[in-house]
Amino acid sequence: MALDSILIINKSGGLIYHRNFEDPRQPAKESDISKMNSNDYLILASTLHGVFAIATQLTPTAVQLKANSSASGSDASAREMDSVKSEEYSTVSSISNSSIASATGGAGGVSNTAKVPGPGALGPNKAAANILNQGHRHLGSVSSGKKDGNNGRAQISNLTPYIPYVGMPHNNIASGGNSSANSPMDMGSFKGDDFFKEPFVSWNTSGIRHMSTDQFTMFIYQTMTGLKFVAIKNNQVVGSPSSNTTDIVGGIHLADNLLRKVYCLYSDYVMKDPFYSLEMPIKSTTFDEKLQQMIQNMNW
């Protein structure tokens, strides 16, 4: 576990939750982040909110031009952009493997991914493994596509592949998603062994999604209601793979999967608490525990 903190920021830019996680592999070592007090966190949160807003206003001219040309749909890249756009309005379940391929757009990745049959055609065990493979292949093709730098933005922003069992108990993976094996995670109002099983469209299309320094990496997931979930990952933990440019997109997808699950927890344990007032700081021990459990299961 190399996740340092989870922050939740409400739509007006106020911090409503922050939590640091101790790393069992690095006991009793004061990291810089633990020196911050709650006021610092409040300032950090509203600064993030502001920087996020500024970032949405700054778009590379190439992307602006592309967005314009996609309206006419003249050249191939424009059509690709178009398909990504239209995906925004199709449902999550309808996004097939082929559209994942079109979203990634990487020349090498497309043919590979398109040949993979839909998960529905296989048994549950095979399907899980298949999705996993497909996920990796997908990530691979994205990062290779990103190197030519043309449509990196469109690729990252729209579709997040489902990565199986992020933050879920590990025995689920070993048993291939067989829920009859002891499933210790209580899913609240959600049924099954994972919160969701489909790739999904990110609502955050032009804001900051990822920030990387030599010390830590930060991921932001924004919901349609304007809530921001922020995960801060420590790069300095022994044994964790160092972040390099090729796994940035993979990291974003992983973080989006995790943070959507945190959102699921939020919708259950915060929204359904009658004594919680909206937009106010979260003081829920159940939410704390569930989150802790999820982060512990997270093998980053």
Next chain:
Amino acid sequence: MSRSQSISSQSKSLKITGEEIWKNKVEKVNSELFNLTYGSIVSQLCIDYKRDFKKVNEQLFSMGYNIGIRLIEDFLARTALPRCDTMLRTSEVISKCAFKVFLNITPTVTNWSQSQDTFSLLIDENPLSDFVELPMDAVNQLWYSNILCGVLKGALEMVQLDCDVWFISDILRGDPQTELRIKLNKVLKDEIPIGED
């Protein structure tokens, strides 16, 4: 032609999405428990407000509103559906996903206004009103399921759609069908979270 085709294929997949989420991703309870709990709330409100059914309607609406502004998070976390570009799409999402996931019914969308901003939901089997018969003095005043209007209003407001929601007929009042009307006042563009294109 292609437009209507794409809309129908979209709504079909919405239907599948809604059904799959309801089937595999939502914990179930006995609906009787739900509907009797609601019944006891309404009857208690009628007592508390001394059978002033206008006030009961208002109270139910505001209770629903408070549920809706929270329930939207549950709905979005569960479905992760993208933002609706038209009211047509919104209506499909409400009937095929939202009602399916939370109440396991699929109301019919109908009676579109000319400007495509107002529509009706026909609720055939209203799970709230099983076992209910309105007393004589309430028949012309009480909207028994008015909490639904509040829920819809609150939830839509949180995704920046400012709507009016009200009942125009109810089987409980002796009407042939239960009809709920939703009117879009405006899209609160300023409040759409930045970061969405």
